[in-house]
Amino acid sequence: MVTEEEIEHVSKLMRIDVDDHKKYVEKVNMMISYFDILDSAGVDSEEITMPETSISNLRKDEYIAYDDKLIEKLNHYKGTYVRAPKMSS
Amino acid sequence: MNLKISALDYIQEVKIGNISAEDFVAKTIERIQSVDDKLHAFLSINDKAVDQAREIDKRIKSGKKIGNCFGMPISIKDNICIKDSKTTCASKMLENFIAPYDATVITKLKQQDAIFVGKVNMDEFAMGLSTEFSAYGPSKNPWNIEYVPGGSSGGSAVSVSAFECIASLGSDTGGSVRNPASFCSTVGYKPTYGLISRYGLISYANSIEQIGPLTRTVKDSAFMLNLISGIDSNDNTTVDNKNEDYLSGIESGIEGKKIGIIKEMIGDGIDPAVLSATKDAIAKLEGLGAICEEISIDMVKYSVAAYYTITATEAGSNLARYDNIRYGYDFPLEGYEFNSYISKARRNFGPEVTRRMIIGGFVPSAGHAGKYFLKALKVKSKLTKEINEAFKKFDFLISPTVPILPFKIGEKIDDPISLFLVDINTVTANLTGKPAISIPFSNSNGLPIGIQLMADSMNDKSLLQAAYALEQTVNLPEVPI
Numbered sequence: 001m002v003t004e005e006e007i008e009h010v011s012k013l014m015r016i017d018v019d020d021h022k023k024y025v026e027k028v029n030m031m032i033s034y035f036d037i038l039d040s041a042g043v044d045s046e047e048i049t050m051p052e053t054s055i056s057n058l059r060k061d062e063y064i065a066y067d068d069k070l071i072e073k074l075n076h077y078k079g080t081y082v083r084a085p086k087m088s089s
Numbered sequence: 090m091n092l093k094i095s096a097l098d099y100i101q102e103v104k105i106g107n108i109s110a111e112d113f114v115a116k117t118i119e120r121i122q123s124v125d126d127k128l129h130a131f132l133s134i135n136d137k138a139v140d141q142a143r144e145i146d147k148r149i150k151s152g153k154k155i156g157n158c159f160g161m162p163i164s165i166k167d168n169i170c171i172k173d174s175k176t177t178c179a180s181k182m183l184e185n186f187i188a189p190y191d192a193t194v195i196t197k198l199k200q201q202d203a204i205f206v207g208k209v210n211m212d213e214f215a216m217g218l219s220t221e222f223s224a225y226g227p228s229k230n231p232w233n234i235e236y237v238p239g240g241s242s243g244g245s246a247v248s249v250s251a252f253e254c255i256a257s258l259g260s261d262t263g264g265s266v267r268n269p270a271s272f273c274s275t276v277g278y279k280p281t282y283g284l285i286s287r288y289g290l291i292s293y294a295n296s297i298e299q300i301g302p303l304t305r306t307v308k309d310s311a312f313m314l315n316l317i318s319g320i321d322s323n324d325n326t327t328v329d330n331k332n333e334d335y336l337s338g339i340e341s342g343i344e345g346k347k348i349g350i351i352k353e354m355i356g357d358g359i360d361p362a363v364l365s366a367t368k369d370a371i372a373k374l375e376g377l378g379a380i381c382e383e384i385s386i387d388m389v390k391y392s393v394a395a396y397y398t399i400t401a402t403e404a405g406s407n408l409a410r411y412d413n414i415r416y417g418y419d420f421p422l423e424g425y426e427f428n429s430y431i432s433k434a435r436r437n438f439g440p441e442v443t444r445r446m447i448i449g450g451f452v453p454s455a456g457h458a459g460k461y462f463l464k465a466l467k468v469k470s471k472l473t474k475e476i477n478e479a480f481k482k483f484d485f486l487i488s489p490t491v492p493i494l495p496f497k498i499g500e501k502i503d504d505p506i507s508l509f510l511v512d513i514n515t516v517t518a519n520l521t522g523k524p525a526i527s528i529p530f531s532n533s534n535g536l537p538i539g540i541q542l543m544a545d546s547m548n549d550k551s552l553l554q555a556a557y558a559l560e561q562t563v564n565l566p567e568v569p570i
Contacts, residue, residue, distance in 0.1 A: 007447060014405055014450040015412065016443055017431040024440075028447050031505050035398055035452070035461055041391040043467035051296075051326075059322050070189060076422055085425035 002029050090116045092252040093567075096161055096309040099255055103149070103159040110149075110160025114142035114204055117162045121206065121253045124570060129228045130247035132167050133175050134207040141204050156202030157316060163198065164254040166242050167208040168215055169300065170289040171195050174205075178291050179223040180213045181437040182417050192289020193324065194258060194300055194317045201316050206254050209244025213439045214408065215260055215293045217241050218268050218511050221502050222441040229498070230273060231570040233535055236495040239269030245303045246273035251570050255305070256313055260290055262298040263396050264490075264515025267527035270303050271490035271539025274529040274565060276556070277303045278310040281546045282522035283328040285314075286321035292407040294400035295326075297519040307528065307557040311335035314549065328547070335550050343558045344378030346484040348542075353389035354488035354514045362533035363489045370530055370540045371487065373562040379555075381487070384479055388472035389517060393509050395472070396516040398452045398465035405449025408442065411435065444505075473521045480545040485555050488514045490527040490539035514541060524549045526556045530563055537565075 004025045011018060018024055076083040090112060094102065102108045118138060125131050135141075145160040165171060168178045170188035172195075177183045191199065198205075212222040220228045220243025228243040230236040231251040238247045242259025246269030249257050259266040261279040270277025278301045285300045292298075302313035315336060320329045348371075355367055371381045411417030413426065413434030426432050438446070452461035479486060491511055501507050518525035523546055527539040540559065544552035 002451065006451070010450040010454065011447055012431070013454075014446045015409070015431045015435055016438075016446055017433070017436065018443060024444060024447060027505055028444055028451075031397065031444070031448055031509075032451065032461075034506050034509060035394045035465075037394045038391055038398070038461065038464040038468060041388065041464065041468050041471070043464060043471050046467035046471050048463065048466045049470050049473075053325055058325060068189065073187070073189060075419065083422060085422045085427070087427060 002032055092116060092120055094255070095306045096255050096304060096312055097306070099161055100157070100159050110142040110145045110204070111139060114160060114162050114206065115139045117206055117254060124251055125253065127229060127234055128231055128247050128251055128570070129226060130209050130244040130251065130253055131164070131207045132177060132179065132210050132225055132244070135174070135205050138162065138204050138206050145202050156200055158198065158201040158203035160202055160204050161256070162206045162254045163203045164207055164209045164245060164248040164257040165195070165205055166211050166245050166257070166259045168211060168260060168291040169194065169258060170291070171205060171208070175208065176291065178214050179211045179225055180439065180442070181224045182411050182434070185419060190289065193286035193321045195289060197317050209248050209257060211244055212241035213442050214291070214404070215241040215262055215265055216404065216441050216445055218264065218508060219501070220244065220269070221498060222439060224439050227498055230495055231568050232274065232495070232537055235497055236536065237272065237498050239272030239491070239495065241265040242303065243269045246270050246275050246277070249273070249275045249303050249305060250568055256309055257303045258300055258317075259303055260298055261301045261519065262294050262400060263512050263519050266301040266303060267490050267515050267525060267539070267541060268511070270527040272495040272537060274532070274537035274539070274568065275303050275305060276307055276310050276529065277301065277527040277539075278314065279518055279525045280314065280318065281328070281524045281549055283326045284318045284330060284524070284549060286324040286327050288321055288323035294403040295407070296399070296403060297522070307526070307553060307560045308336065308339060310526070311339055311553045330547070333550060335553050338550070339554055339557045341554045342377060343374065343555045346379045346555065347482065348374060348379050348381045349384035349479055349483035349486045350381055351389065351486055351488045352383050352385045353387070354492070358510060359489070359492040360494050362494060363492055363538055366531035366533070366538045367487070367489045367540065370559060374487070374559060377558055377562070384483065384486070386472070386475050386479060386517070388468055388475050389513070391468045392472055392516050392520060393512050395465040395468035396512065396520060397448070397509065398461050399469065401445045401449035402453045402462055403449070405446050408438070408446055469520045472517060476517065476521045476523065484544065485552065486543040488541050490514060490541040494533055494536045494538065518543050522546055524552050526552060528556050528559050529565055530559070532566055535569070
C-alpha cells in the first residue's frame with residue numbers, strides 16, 4: 001500500500017507536477033499492489049546477473065565530426081543572429 | 090495493381106518489369122488516403138515518397154545498381170528516427186521534434202532503396218499494448234474497427250494488415266511487435282537481444298527492447314532481418330551475426346525438432362478459442378514431424394510483475410531528459426524556466442507515461458528497492474536460468490502470443506491489472522533476451538489469433554524455419570477492409 005504522501009514525494013523526485021495527485025494514487029496503487037506477487041517467487045537467495053562489457057569492447061572515446069549544420073536547425077533567428085532565452089529574471 | 094503482395098513478390102515483380110516502384114508507391118499512398126481516416130495507423134505521411142520511387146525507377150531503367158528493396162513501401166514506428174522527419178513517440182512532448190539523424194536501421198534500409206511512406210502510431214513512448222495510450226488517438230483494428238489493434242506497435246501492424254505498406258518496423262519491449270502482429274494477423278518478429286541496432290530508437294527500457302519487423306509472411310521477416318541486423322559501433326549491445334542469411338534454408342522443415350509447450354502460458358484466464366487454436370497448432374507441428382511435450386517454467390507467473398518493475402525504472406531514468414532544457418517540448422523563448430525545479434514541459438506526458446514514471450521512481454527507491462526492483466532482477470535471473478535449462482531439452486517453445494482475443498477499444502483502459510495480464514506470454518522473451526515470433530494462425534469470429542514460437546539466443550535462423558513450417562499449414566481469411 002502506497003500513501004498519497006509517498007506518491008507526492010516520488011512525483012517530486014521524478015520532476016512530475018500533476019494537479020490531481022489523488023487521481024494518480026489509485027491506479028499507481030493498484031499497479032504497485034500487483035507487484036506484491038514478487039514476494040511469493042522465492043528468489044531471495046538468487047544472484048542478480050548483469051551483462052558486462054569490457055572496456056576494450058567499447059568504442060574509442062574520440063570525437064566524431066557531425067557533418068550536418070545543427071545550428072541551422074535552431075528555431076529563433078533574428079537576421080544572422082540566433083535568439084536564446086534570457087538566463088536570469 | 091495488387092497491393093496485397095509480399096515483399097519478396099514485390100521485388101520479383103519490379104525486377105522483371107511487371108510493376109514500377111512509382112505506380113506501386115502511388116497506389117499505396119492512395120490506399121492510405123482512402124482507409125486511414127477509419128484506421129488511424131499513420132501519424133505522418135512522407136509526401137516525397139512517390140518522387141523517391143520515381144528516382145528508383147529511373148535508376149532501374151538506366152541499369153544502375155539498385156538496393157534489395159527496389160522501392161518497397163515501408164512504414165516506421167514513430168519512435169525510430171528518420172533524419173529531417175517528425176519523430177513524436179505519439180507524445181505531445183515531442184510533437185515538434187524533427188530528428189537530426191537517421192537510426193541505424195533507417196540508414197541500412199535507405200541503402201537498400203526502401204521507401205518510407207510514413208511514421209505510424211503507437212502507445213505514447215511505447216508504454217501500452219493497445220495503442221489507446223497514443224496522445225493522438227487510438228489506431229483501429231482492420232479486422233473490426235471497434236477493437237484495439239494491439240500495441241505498442243499498433244500502427245505498424247494495422248498498416249501492414251490493411252495493405253497501407255508492405256512491411257513495417259516496430260519495437261518490442263515486452264511484446265510490442267508480437268502482440269499487435271497477433272491481433273492484426275501479421276507476422277511479428279522480436280530478434281535475439283543485440284541482433285538489431287537500437288541506435289536512433291528512442292529509449293524506453295534499453296536492457297530488454299529490440300527493433301523488429303512486422304510483415305505479411307515469415308519469409309518477408311527473414312528478408313527484413315537480413316537487411317537490418319548486425320553489429321553497429323553506435324550500439325555497444327549489438328552482437329556480430331557474421332552476416333547470417335536468414336532466408337537461405339528457411340524451407341528446411343522441423344522434422345525431429347523438439348518443442349516445449351509452456352504450461353503457464355495456456356493456463357488460467359486463457360480464452361477457449363485461443364486454447365483450441367494453440368492445440369491445433371501443436372497438432373499441425375506434430376504432423377510435420379516435430380515432437381511436442383509440456384514443460385513448466387515456474388517464473389512465468391512472476392514475469393509480468395518483474396517486467397513492469399524493471400521497465401518503469403528504466404523509463405523513469407530515460408524520460409528524465411525531457412525537461413525543456415535539453416530535450417522535449419519547446420516553449421517560446423519567453424517561457425523558458427531555467428530556475429524551476431520541475432518544468433511545466435513535463436505536463437506534456439500523458440497519464441500512462443506519468444503513472445509509469447511515478448512507479449519508476451518508487452520501485453527502485455531507498456527503502457523499497459529490496460521489495461520491488463532487486464526482487465524483479467532476481468526473478469529475471471531465475472527466469473533466464475529456467476529458460477536456458479528448457480532449451481537444453483527443446484529446440485523451440487510454443488504458446489499463444491496473447492492468451493486472449495483482441496478486445497474492444499476502451500474495454501480495459503481503466504483496469505491496469507487486466508492489461509498487465511495480456512503481456513504474460515510475451516515478456517519472457519524480452520526478460521531473457523531470446524528471439525520470438527508471432528505467426529498468424531487462426532481466426533475466431535473475425536478476430537485473429539497468433540501463435541508464438543521462441544528459440545534460444547542467436548538461433549534466429551532456425552526459429553524462422555520453424556515459423557515458416559507452421560505458416561505453411563495455415564489458410565486464413567482476407568482482412569475485411
